[in-house]
Amino acid sequence: MLKPTSYLTHSYGLTDGFTLANYEKHNGYSQVRKALAMSREAVTDEVKKAHVRGRGGAGFDCGVKWSFMPKESKKPHYLVINADEGEPGTFKDRSIMELNPHSVIEGCMIACWGIGAHACYIYVRDELHLAKKRLEDAIREAKGKGYLGRTPFGRPWELEMYVHTGAGAYICGEETALLNSLEGRRGEPRIKPPFPAQYGAFACPTTVNNVETVAILPTVLQLGGDAFSKLSSLHHFNDGGVRLFGVSGHVKNPGIYEACVGLTLRELIYDLGGGILGDRELLGVIPGGSSCPVHLPGEVVNVPSDPRFAPFNGKSILDLPLGVETFRTVGSMLGTCGAIVLSDAADPVIAIQNLMRFYRHESCGQCTPCREGCGWIERILNKIIEGKGSIAELDQIHEIANDIGGNTICAFGDGAAQPALAFVRRYRKHFEDYILNGGKLQTRRLTVS
Amino acid sequence: MAFALSVERERQLGEIVARYPNKMAATIPALHLCQEANGNWVSDEVIDYVAKKLELSTAHVKGVVTFYTLFNQQQPGRHQVWVCRTLSCALRGSDKILAHCEKKLGIDAGQTTKNGRVTLRTAECLAACGTAPVMQVDKTYFENLSLEEVDKILDRLMREA
Numbered sequence: 020m021l022k023p024t025s026y027l028t029h030s031y032g033l034t035d036g037f038t039l040a041n042y043e044k045h046n047g048y049s050q051v052r053k054a055l056a057m058s059r060e061a062v063t064d065e066v067k068k069a070h071v072r073g074r075g076g077a078g079f080d081c082g083v084k085w086s087f088m089p090k091e092s093k094k095p096h097y098l099v100i101n102a103d104e105g106e107p108g109t110f111k112d113r114s115i116m117e118l119n120p121h122s123v124i125e126g127c128m129i130a131c132w133g134i135g136a137h138a139c140y141i142y143v144r145d146e147l148h149l150a151k152k153r154l155e156d157a158i159r160e161a162k163g164k165g166y167l168g169r170t171p172f173g174r175p176w177e178l179e180m181y182v183h184t185g186a187g188a189y190i191c192g193e194e195t196a197l198l199n200s201l202e203g204r205r206g207e208p209r210i211k212p213p214f215p216a217q218y219g220a221f222a223c224p225t226t227v228n229n230v231e232t233v234a235i236l237p238t239v240l241q242l243g244g245d246a247f248s249k250l251s252s253l254h255h256f257n258d259g260g261v262r263l264f265g266v267s268g269h270v271k272n273p274g275i276y277e278a279c280v281g282l283t284l285r286e287l288i289y290d291l292g293g294g295i296l297g298d299r300e301l302l303g304v305i306p307g308g309s310s311c312p313v314h315l316p317g318e319v320v321n322v323p324s325d326p327r328f329a330p331f332n333g334k335s336i337l338d339l340p341l342g343v344e345t346f347r348t349v350g351s352m353l354g355t356c357g358a359i360v361l362s363d364a365a366d367p368v369i370a371i372q373n374l375m376r377f378y379r380h381e382s383c384g385q386c387t388p389c390r391e392g393c394g395w396i397e398r399i400l401n402k403i404i405e406g407k408g409s410i411a412e413l414d415q416i417h418e419i420a421n422d423i424g425g426n427t428i429c430a431f432g433d434g435a436a437q438p439a440l441a442f443v444r445r446y447r448k449h450f451e452d453y454i455l456n457g458g459k460l461q462t463r464r465l466t467v468s
Numbered sequence: 469m470a471f472a473l474s475v476e477r478e479r480q481l482g483e484i485v486a487r488y489p490n491k492m493a494a495t496i497p498a499l500h501l502c503q504e505a506n507g508n509w510v511s512d513e514v515i516d517y518v519a520k521k522l523e524l525s526t527a528h529v530k531g532v533v534t535f536y537t538l539f540n541q542q543q544p545g546r547h548q549v550w551v552c553r554t555l556s557c558a559l560r561g562s563d564k565i566l567a568h569c570e571k572k573l574g575i576d577a578g579q580t581t582k583n584g585r586v587t588l589r590t591a592e593c594l595a596a597c598g599t600a601p602v603m604q605v606d607k608t609y610f611e612n613l614s615l616e617e618v619d620k621i622l623d624r625l626m627r628e629a
Binding site: 095104105106107108109110112113144145146147148149179181183184185186187188189200201202203204205206207221265266267268269273274275309357359360361365370373374377380381383465466 | 487488489490492493494495496497499500522524528531532535536537538539550553554555556558559560561563564591592593594595596597598599600604607608609
């Protein structure tokens with residue numbers, strides 16, 4: 020159900036929306052004060068009640084993740100913020116950092132209190148120079164006011180916050196690769212376990228949270244966990260509150276929209292996105308960043324085993340509320356809620372070739388199935404598009420993708436295999452047309468005109 | 469000639485190192501600082517310098533440099549232009565933007581203009597999909613690009629001091 024909100028985005032249109040003065044005008048930094056008057060456990064419990072599902076793509080419950088941190092520990096605890104946004108179709112974190120950076124800082128402070136950390140590193144991808152500057156300025160402003168440093172708000176609870184930059188590697192958005200990169204190493208994912216909560220940054224207990232996940236925490240405390248969760252129409256799926264939805268590609272009004280969880284793809288594409296560019300037909304939509312499978316508008320929800328799906332069974336997937344559990348249950352993935360829309364002008368074969376080039380380029384090279392497999396799929400797609408492919412090779416894409424999935428250290432492999440499988444399954448006749456007829460019936464382009 | 473940072477930049481390096489529990493963690497920020505001081509590329513001398521400053525092996529620093537796309541192992545032009553070509557931008561015409569840049573500059577993606585002013589590159593997702601097509605010029609994003617705007621940007625880069 021479309022219920023627009025503006026907890027994070029109210030500052031987006033303002034010329035001084037990113038300043039401390041504006042943030043404090045809207046009650047900024049009042050919630051961290053409240054948190055500091057509560058116990059660490061009470062803050063974590065409030066966040067658990069809010070059912071904040073991680074906004075970075077995996078959708079893990081934020082409060083539950085915090086509760087994995089040791090209660091007593093001789094080692095320092097760290098909070099690391101994943102701001103290495105780079106998943107095609109995802110562009111929400113950049114907007115928060117540039118236009119509402121103090122919500123990130125306040126959220127980090129609440130999170131540090133919740134997990135018992137005294138230092139926070141915000142890992143921002145290098146390309147986002149304005150975001151880095153805005154965060155650094157915000158940290159400086161907060162420090163100047165005595166909110167950070169040796170005695171934040173006059174309390175003997177030292178807290179330092181730093182912006183750390185990457186150097187251009189999508190894989191560093193994977194949390195253990197990010198930790199390696201933070202430590203000054205090549206950004207190669209680590210084998211889990213041990214998990215970061217036991218052995219994270221600098222071999223110490225660490226929580227890695229997404230930018231949007233922490234930025235919404237002041238709102239969680241302001242409303243109270245339960246009330247926040249109930250803003251969502253998927254509260255009964257333990258998926259609470261509000262989040263930022265992105266839509267890009269062939270829509271009239273691409274952009275970021277804040278709304279209660281439970282929005283549908285149809286609302287995102289047609290109500291918020293303004294409909295398909297050139298009023299064309301919808302060919303397919305990737306629901307939440309390029310690692311999610313593409314869906315056809317004709318796909319129907321059918322989950323008879325779960326009574327919570329009764330209102331959605333028999334309806335189009337476009338009318339299924341966007342939630343972590345709802346999309347996982349139908350064999351899809353919510354990811355980061357950044358939908359990529361393809362109209363019927365777009366050629367799905369070229370679209371997946373584009374994405375496989377991305378995955379081949381960004382594979383870190385550690386695991387053979389991913390390093391080699393992504394390249395093999397890309398080369399088969401190149402051959403098919405050149406008219407030199409065969410049906411046997413098309414079938415081989417399934418085989419290669421299935422051999423990548425589940426056989427790598429990190430989720431990148433699955434993230435690359437999943438879109439490849441979804442495209443070849445759902446658009447098989449488009450691929451066959453290239454092989455059998457030289458692609459005569461295909462548009463051979465991605466743009467609308 | 470051996471590479472060294474200016475006094476001011478060396479002070480900045482000291483500040484960076486102090487943020488972390490060990491020196492190795494400063495590798496990437498230190499390389500950024502040195503790359504900028506060295507005409508936007510990381511030479512073997514820079515690697516030696518960073519390794520020495522952070523008490524690391526040159527092999528470790530070289531390993532880091534070769535992993536990350538944004539450390540240049542050759543000197544680029546004075547300005548670097550990245551055209552995003554991943555799906556959301558491609559759906560909005562990034563191919564035309566890139567082809568236009570190549571034609572106007574008389575080079576292919578990956579090359580530098582003869583006068584050494586502009587290096588043209590492709591980028592994989594700049595996280596600005598809602599304002600596609602997008603390109604990054606040095607440290608600035610240009611979004612919702614039209615060919616006319618690209619012309620203006622490139623003219624400025626080719627002319628300006």
